[in-house]
Amino acid sequence: MKDKxxxxxxxxxxxxxxSRGFQRTGRFSIELGVELEPHPIQAFAANLTNHALKPPVAYQGDIRQLVGPEAVDNFWEWMRPTGVNAPGELDVLVGGPPCQGFSRNGVRQYLANGAMRFYDDPRNHLYRAFLSAIGELQPKLVLIENVREFLNFGGGKFSEDLLAKLDELGYVADYRKVCAADFGVPQMRHRVLFVAVRRDFANVSLQQLPFAKPTHAKGSSQMDLIGDVTYRTVRDAIADLPEPVYKHGVGIKYPKARRQISAFAEAMRSPTGEVSNHVARxxxxxxxxxINAVGTGRMKHAPExxxxxxxxxxxxxxxxxxxxSLTITTWVYHVGSGRFAHPExxxxxxxxEAARLQSFDDDFIFPNLINPVSQMIGNAVPPLLAQAFAATFAKFLDKHSAQAERLTHSRKNSIIAD
Incomplete structure (x- = not known):
């Protein structure tokens, strides 16, 4: 089963x-990606692979064209090359659907009209399309990522509605607030992750849902809980990299003289010995x-x-x-938009360096474009965080798939005996 x-x-x-995090476990085949913007979906197709080591199917366009009441494309035609041919066959559906209806006015409207669920708000049709995809595909497991503020809007009503909708679709679901640093990412990035399991695949309790457990801690007060592994740092992430160039297309290799390399950097390094996208401005x-006046302090302390x-x-x-690092955002290319200046x-x-802080390995190649790549990196789920959940998902699928196969085998033998 572990070879599957x-x-x-x-x-x-x-x-x-x-997807990169799931792929890095060696247990998952990335079959299809859906994305509206052209540069990210091209990077997705160029860097991810399916079980045959070929690029996954890549759909560039509005998800509402594939699923839901506005769909114009045949969703199952797009699924056919993946080998997933019917509802219930897909193992895992992942994604981070945006919700534009999180404005204060949206909250007021929601609270004033209890009959209107957040996914019925026209501004949240993308979210509704994601839920439609769950209903269409009926995957065994679902992983949903969002900003942690999602839990606060409307006094928690939005997250309650999401859980209620997943329940209606036949899933046991819950969420956890997570910090990426707790899972070995050298970044203080806070998010919320929802995990859902289809009941007819594994009717588990909320406590049995496959949530990954933290592997790293901030300091000694937490060590007894998860082991003697402290948060990874900026030094762990980028200190081994060579000096950058100031022009795209110039090849760079790791330094020949071996510096002390962290375990994290060793895991991120490419076996090609080359570094891409390491261009300074x-x-x-x-x-x-x-930046020299502020240092590691605050702008308010700089000369007026x-x-x-x-x-x-x-x-x-x-x-x-x-x-x-603090959260890597889509503005990581601009020192005036956050803590994005190099330490020295x-x-x-x-x-x-931004990709390393997000835990993208050096074999993940981005186009030679600053602004689109900054958007890609800042919007991404850190692969190492996803990898932790993927490893937990794989164990869960191994266990419950084996149980389902034994049950099917038992039923067949019973029929033959009769």
Whole structure:
């Protein structure tokens, strides 16, 4: 059973952070990705593979064209090349559907009209399409990622409705608030993950749902709970990388002289010995003055002549070598938009350094474009976080698939005996 590769479909896949994590376990075949934007879906198709080591099917377009009342394409025609031919055959459906109806006005409307569920709000039709896909495919397991603020809107009514809808669709479901650093990602990134199991596949209790358990802790107070493994740091993530170049298309190799390399960096390195997307950009004199004035402190402590009229709390801050990074966002290419300045060098982090902080391995190649790649990396689920859940999913599928096969075999023998 442990040699079996389970099938995965990734909706709102972006460049494929969740899928990369599932693929890295060696237990999953990435069959299909759906994404609206062209650059991310191209990166998804270029970096992910199915069981035959071929690119997965990649659908660029609005998911509502595939499933739900507005669908114009035949969903099962797109599924045919994957080998998943009928409802219930897919092993895992993953994705992070956006919800635009999280505005304060949306919450007021929701609360004023109790009969209107959040997925019926026209602004949340993308979310409704994701739920339609669950109903259409009937996967054995579902993994849904979202910002943790999802749990707070409407006094928790949105998350309650999601769980109620999953229950209606035949799933046992629950959620956990997670921090990526707890799973070995060198980044303090907080999200919420929902896990759902189809009842007729495994009718488990909420306590038996396959949630991954943390493997790392912030400090000694938590060590007894999960073992003696502290959070990974910026140093662990990027200190082994060579000096960047300032021009795309220039080949870079890892330094010949062996520096002390962290276990994390060793796992991220490419066997080709080459580093891509490690391109720096020169800062303006003003931006350089600001990051040197702020350092690892705060903009509000910088001289007044260097302060901007308005700024994020972490604007122009340098990363600290011996701490995890803060959340890597879609603005990671700009030092004024967060704590994205290199710990020592007078520059912003490169896209490869940002990818490392998100736990993308160096074999994951991005196009030579700064803004689209920054969007891809910032929007992605850290692959190492996804990998932790994927490993737990694989064990769960092994166990319950074997039980289902034994039950089927027993029934066949009973019929023959009769």
């Amino acid at each position: 590769k389970y099938t995965v479909v990734d909706l709102f896949c972006g460049c494929g952070g969740i 020169k800062l303006s004199a003003l931006s350089l003055a600001r 002549n260097l302060q901007t009229k308005s700024f994020y709390g972490s604007a122009y801050r340098r990363l600290a070598w011996d701490e995890p 060098a007078d520059r912003c982090v490169t896209m490869r």
